[in-house]
Amino acid sequence: MxxxxxxxxxxxxxxxxxxxxxxxxxxxxxxxxxxxxxxxxxxxxxxxxxxxxxxxxxxxxxxxxxxxxxxxxxxxxxxxxxxxxxxxxxxxxxxxxxxxxxxxxxxxxxxxxxxxxxxxxxxxxxxxxxxxxxxxxxxxxxxxxxxxxxxxxxxxxxxxxxxxxxxxxxxxxxxxxxxxxxxxxxxxxxxxxxxxxxxxxxxxxxxxxxxxxxxxxxxxxxxxxxxxxxxxxxxxxxxxxxxxxxxxxxxIKEKEKNNVQKIYEMQHYLMDELDKFDGVIINTPKKGAAPHIVNISVPGIKPEVIIHMLGEQNIFISTKSACSSKLKDESKVLAACGFEKGRTTSALRISLSYENSQEELQTFIVSLKKAINEFKKALE
The missing domain is CATH 3.40.640.10 (Type I PLP-dependent aspartate aminotransferase-like (Major domain))
Structure with a gap:
C-alpha cells in the first residue's frame, strides 16, 4: 500500500x-x-x-x-x-x-x-x-x-x-x-x-x-x-x-528536527514531476508552503474518478479536507484563491509523512499518469 x-x-x-x-x-x-x-x-x-x-x-x-x-x-x-x-x-x-x-x-x-x-x-x-x-x-x-x-x-x-x-x-x-x-x-x-x-x-x-x-x-x-x-x-x-x-x-518533534528536509525533497520531486503533466495544474505554491502537502487540479476529470482508479492499485490520495470531502464538489479554499470552476472542482491532495519514500512517489507518478491517460482515452 x-x-x-x-x-x-x-x-x-x-x-x-x-x-x-x-x-x-x-x-x-x-x-x-x-x-x-x-x-x-x-x-x-x-x-x-x-x-x-x-x-x-x-x-x-x-x-x-x-x-x-x-x-x-x-x-x-x-x-x-x-x-x-x-x-x-x-x-x-x-x-x-x-x-x-x-x-x-x-x-x-x-x-x-x-x-x-x-x-x-x-x-x-x-x-x-x-x-x-x-x-x-x-x-x-x-x-x-x-x-x-x-x-x-x-x-x-x-x-x-x-x-x-x-x-x-x-x-x-x-x-x-x-x-x-x-x-x-x-x-x-x-x-x-x-x-x-x-x-x-x-x-x-x-x-x-x-x-x-x-x-x-x-x-x-x-x-x-x-x-x-x-x-x-x-x-x-x-x-x-x-x-x-x-x-x-x-x-514528531524529533523527526522535525532531524528529517524535515526529507519531506521537502519529496515535495520538490513531486512538484517537478507533476509540472511535466499535460492538463495538470499545481495549486500549492512552490515557495511559502508546508513540505507535506501538494494540491493539484486536473480540469475535466472528477477527482473521485482518479482517486478510485488509484485506489484499485492500493494507492491512496484525497480531494480536500476529509471533514468536508463528502460535501459539495467545489473546494472552498481554491474558490477563495479566485480560481475558476474547472480548477476548484477537480482538486486532488497528495499529503506526505516522514514514513513515505521516494520510491513510493515514483510509483504514484507512473500510476497517476496512467489513470489520467486511460480516462482521456475513454472519452475519445
Missing amino acids: IYLDNSATTKPDPSVLESFNQVSNQFFANPSSIHQFGGTAEKLLVTAKNQAADLLKVDKDEIIFTSGGTEGNNLAVKGIALEHQNRGKHIITSEIEHPSIYEACKSLEKLGFEITYLPVNEIGVVSVNDVKNAIREDTILISIMHVNNEIGTIQPVEEIAAIAKNHPKLFFHVDDVQGLGKVSLELMNSGIDLCTYSGHKIHGLKGTGMLYVNNRTKLFPLFHGGSQESSLRSGTENLAGIVSMVKALRL
Missing part, C-alpha cells in the same frame, strides 16, 4: 500504540479517585502534562488535553466568545479556515456575534494589513490557521501575533493541526494566546489532542462537570490517550 493521505490522518506509530495499551492495562484507574491506584494514575497524568509543556516550551498549566482538533478549535473560538461577549462580539478569521473554525464562527453569528471573514490572495495567504485594518474596539478574537489543510500555504501567524500583542483586549488563536511537526511555531511570548493540536495527524491516535491556553486567557468551558483540566474540559481524562498523544508529540 502507498498511503498519501496523511493530512486526513496518519498511521499510528507502533510505540504510540504500545504506550496506549500499557496505560490502558496497567493504569486504568480514574485519576480523580482518592485511593492509591487513582493517585498513581493522577501522577502519570501530571507527568504527561509536564512532558507536553516541556516539548512545547510552555507552562504545564497552559496545556488542556482534548479529543482532537475539532474540539480544541470549538473550545478556543466559542470559549473566548462566550466568556468575553460583554466586552465585544466581533471576531476575525479567514475564508479558508478548517470547517471546525468556519462552522463554529457561523454558529456564533446566530448568537449575535459579527464575524469578519478575511479574503486570501491567489496562493491562499491572508494579508497582515487586512488583519490589522479589521481590528475594532469590540474585537475579542482573531483565529487564523498556521498551515492550510488543503493547499499547504503557511499563514503569517507570527506577524499577526505581533499585531495582536498591541491589542491586549483581544485574543489570538492559531489552528496548528497541520503545522505541528512540519513547520515550527514558537508559543512562548509570541502573542499567540491559544493553539490547537491533534494527535492523529502526527502518528498518534484519533480522539486525542491538546489546546494551548496561555495563563492570561480566560475561556467559557463547553463541558461542565467534574472540573477536570482546570475546569475547562470536564470529564474523566483519557489517560491512555493523553500519554500516547505526548509520545506522538515527542516523536
Whole structure:
C-alpha cells in the first residue's frame, strides 16, 4: 500500500500504540479517585502534562488535553466568545479556515456575534494589513490557521501575533493541526494566546489532542462537570490517550528536527514531476508552503474518478479536507484563491509523512499518469 493521505490522518506509530495499551492495562484507574491506584494514575497524568509543556516550551498549566482538533478549535473560538461577549462580539478569521473554525464562527453569528471573514490572495495567504485594518474596539478574537489543510500555504501567524500583542483586549488563536511537526511555531511570548493540536495527524491516535491556553486567557468551558483540566474540559481524562498523544508529540518533534528536509525533497520531486503533466495544474505554491502537502487540479476529470482508479492499485490520495470531502464538489479554499470552476472542482491532495519514500512517489507518478491517460482515452 502507498498511503498519501496523511493530512486526513496518519498511521499510528507502533510505540504510540504500545504506550496506549500499557496505560490502558496497567493504569486504568480514574485519576480523580482518592485511593492509591487513582493517585498513581493522577501522577502519570501530571507527568504527561509536564512532558507536553516541556516539548512545547510552555507552562504545564497552559496545556488542556482534548479529543482532537475539532474540539480544541470549538473550545478556543466559542470559549473566548462566550466568556468575553460583554466586552465585544466581533471576531476575525479567514475564508479558508478548517470547517471546525468556519462552522463554529457561523454558529456564533446566530448568537449575535459579527464575524469578519478575511479574503486570501491567489496562493491562499491572508494579508497582515487586512488583519490589522479589521481590528475594532469590540474585537475579542482573531483565529487564523498556521498551515492550510488543503493547499499547504503557511499563514503569517507570527506577524499577526505581533499585531495582536498591541491589542491586549483581544485574543489570538492559531489552528496548528497541520503545522505541528512540519513547520515550527514558537508559543512562548509570541502573542499567540491559544493553539490547537491533534494527535492523529502526527502518528498518534484519533480522539486525542491538546489546546494551548496561555495563563492570561480566560475561556467559557463547553463541558461542565467534574472540573477536570482546570475546569475547562470536564470529564474523566483519557489517560491512555493523553500519554500516547505526548509520545506522538515527542516523536514528531524529533523527526522535525532531524528529517524535515526529507519531506521537502519529496515535495520538490513531486512538484517537478507533476509540472511535466499535460492538463495538470499545481495549486500549492512552490515557495511559502508546508513540505507535506501538494494540491493539484486536473480540469475535466472528477477527482473521485482518479482517486478510485488509484485506489484499485492500493494507492491512496484525497480531494480536500476529509471533514468536508463528502460535501459539495467545489473546494472552498481554491474558490477563495479566485480560481475558476474547472480548477476548484477537480482538486486532488497528495499529503506526505516522514514514513513515505521516494520510491513510493515514483510509483504514484507512473500510476497517476496512467489513470489520467486511460480516462482521456475513454472519452475519445
